[in-house]
Amino acid sequence: MAAHIGRRLRKGATTTAVAAAAVAALSASQAPGATPIAGGQTAGGSTPPTPSGSTATGDSPYYTDLPPLKSPNPLPPGSAPDGLLGTGPAEAGIPATVLAAYKQAEQHLKTTKPGCNLPWQLLAGIGKVESGQARGGRVDANGTTPSPILGPVLNGNGFANITDTDNGAYDGDARHDRAVGPMQFIPSTWASWGQDANGDGRKDPNNIFDAAQAAGMYLCANNRDLALKADLDRAILSYNQSREYLRTVLSWFEFYKRGTHQVPDGSGVQPGDISDPVTSPVGPGADPVPSTPVTTPSPTPTPTPTPPTPTPTPSTPGAKPTPSKPSQPPTSKPTPPKPQPTPTPTPTPPPKPTTPLDRLHRLVVTGAGTLTAPAGTEFPVRPVVTARDAWGKVLGGVPVRFEVIGDTDASFPGGETVVTVTTGADGTATAPVLDAGERTGQFTVRAAVPQRPAVGPADFAATVTSGQADALVRTGDAALSAAPEGEFAEQVTVKATRKGAPVAGVALTATVLVKAADGSLRPAEEGPFFKDGRGEPLRALAGLKTDADGVLQLPKLYADGRTGTFLLSLTAQGGTTLTVELHVTAA
Structure with missing residues (x-):
């Protein structure tokens, strides 16, 4: 029809x-x-x-x-x-x-x-x-x-x-x-x-x-x-x-x-009728135009009758000749056409079912797109992406490759720079914990699906900042003492290290403390102090950083009229502390 x-x-x-x-x-x-x-x-x-x-x-x-x-x-x-x-x-x-x-x-x-x-x-x-x-x-x-x-x-x-x-x-x-x-x-x-x-x-x-x-x-x-x-x-x-x-x-x-x-792909119905059918070749590589072959039946041979041949008979005087009987035409049976072999149809393979990987349309950065951690630590945030199809629906079972790219020694567990994680039922893939390494600077964590190169990657910008120290030590051992209303002869100098190596750029705070009667420590309101730009006393300093060799020399300390033993507490980024005693005694 x-x-x-x-x-x-x-x-x-x-x-x-x-x-x-x-x-x-x-x-x-x-x-x-x-x-x-x-x-x-x-x-x-x-x-x-x-x-x-x-x-x-x-x-x-x-x-x-x-x-x-x-x-x-x-x-x-x-x-x-x-x-x-x-x-x-x-x-x-x-x-x-x-x-x-x-x-x-x-x-x-x-x-x-x-x-x-x-x-x-x-x-x-x-x-x-x-x-x-x-x-x-x-x-x-x-x-x-x-x-x-x-x-x-x-x-x-x-x-x-x-x-x-x-x-x-x-x-x-x-x-x-x-x-x-x-x-x-x-x-x-x-x-x-x-x-x-x-x-x-x-x-x-x-x-x-x-x-x-x-x-x-x-x-x-x-x-x-x-x-x-x-x-x-x-x-x-x-x-x-x-x-x-x-x-x-x-x-x-x-x-x-x-x-x-x-x-599913490959299972659609392809139409059959086409406008203006092509009757001549359309060139190499063209799709064939649907057509119905016309079969011409083989002709059936028609038997040809053989004309009768008269048989001569000896003549008898006065007798009438007897006509000879015509010979019967040979009966010829037509030869039936040879049956043509029935071509064996080529089975059509079933359509290939689509998989989540086939339907993948894009990877979406989920959560933070920027990552920051101090050298020598782990990044507190892990890269996460979500796989979605063309309609925005999440796709589970998609293998996502996370790769560390750039001039860095950051790595995943085991020192690996490439790991593959398969998305879960919620469509998300979460990279393992990333170690920041010791080298400061910026690099990229890229999430991609190599089996689908047409799907663009999802990139995370990562930064490794100055590191954390696991130890603070004073570089001198001279006593830190001063007379009332005088100044301390020695300046406090400390060095920040991690695993024995100096750490540059470690942030430090310095606070003068005093021991209370119950043995607890509290910020001192009297006693040794630093000076601000106007010469006013300060008993707490922030924003201090170690130099390229991991060393920090504190500003000069002064004493007021209060005598006794005080404590100078130094705290590094990450919580490492150092406490030194300050003595103010009468001459």
Whole structure:
């Protein structure tokens, strides 16, 4: 039934194709907005010029199969717009990666061209008639078809005559152009509208993400608002100058707007009927055009009768001759044709199920994107990323590689600089604890999925600051004493070390303490003091740091009139302390 209707559509489309040839000057790569309107005029009101270019596809053949009558959410009887009624076979849904590409393109256009109002269902309708949704979703994990989808050679033999524009780079033909990829762009159109939507650094017409976004940008050209019927029709006709093409795309567009469902990649139904069937070879690498072979039966041999041969008889005088009986024609049985062997059908492998890795769309930094730790310690915050698909849903079971990159000796446990962690049910992968090492400076922790290079990495900026000391020692051993109202002869000098090695840049605080009657220590309100810039007494100093050799010399200490023994407490970053005695005695 579908094939019969498809043939009727093609028959009625002949005059449309002829009229379309007269306006083939509407080149997709030059002016996609100059689509003819009713009456054979352009939107500007003038008659189209002599053909000099082509549409997005070069008016290549397209699939004419229509949607099934039964849709996911059928319209009330008689309410199908403009007589668009489905007559095709059951629809198996849209392959997962292909559907993700259409929806991603819709989101991109919402940001870049919000006034265009591009619905992903329009891309799905065009993708259905152009390539059967990338041949039923035969794409790899990055969305690229395993082999190019090529239209016929556009050499003027039943199609437009488009001389090569890409030196065969996309279509493998250095003499004439051919439509390429799941959205069937001719090379000249792709040169103007090609996109890199999957972030792999290439604009590939054979990648469904790149092609779907390019189709969206192309349809939205010239400030079209696809919410308006006139702009919607012009956009579709800029893809292929055929009114039957317009009706077929709109049929699928309406069908998908009423609902569809996702199926695994490779399990989609590929259409069978095609417009303007190709009767001559279409060149190497092209997809075969569906056709029904005509079988001519072998002729049955017809037996040829043998004429009778008279038998001579001796003559007897006066006797009447007896006529001889004619010989019977030989009976010849026709030789039946030899039975032809029945070809053994090649079993179709079951569709490969999609995995979380196949559906991975991006890695998202979760929590802090910057990490800081002093040298010789562990980073208090661990890098965490979340794996999500094109719809933002979390994905468990995705292997994420964390790698330390830069001039640093920071490492994961065991001195490793690369570790792999698999995302859990919540979609998150958390790196092991990261040791800051001894070298100060900045580096990067990068989270990536090597099996999906098109998915960009997630980076964490890490900084190792000056380290912490595990010991403070006084460099001199002379007694620290002063007379009342005098000054201490010795200045306190300390050295910060970690594992016996000096530590530069260690922050220190110095506080003068006094022992209370109950034996507890409290900040002194009288006794030894430092001086501020105005000469006022200070009994607590902060912001002190060791030099490149890990050494710090404190400012000069003074004594007031209070005598006794006091304590000077020095505390390093990280909690290491040193306490020295200060004595103020009368002469």
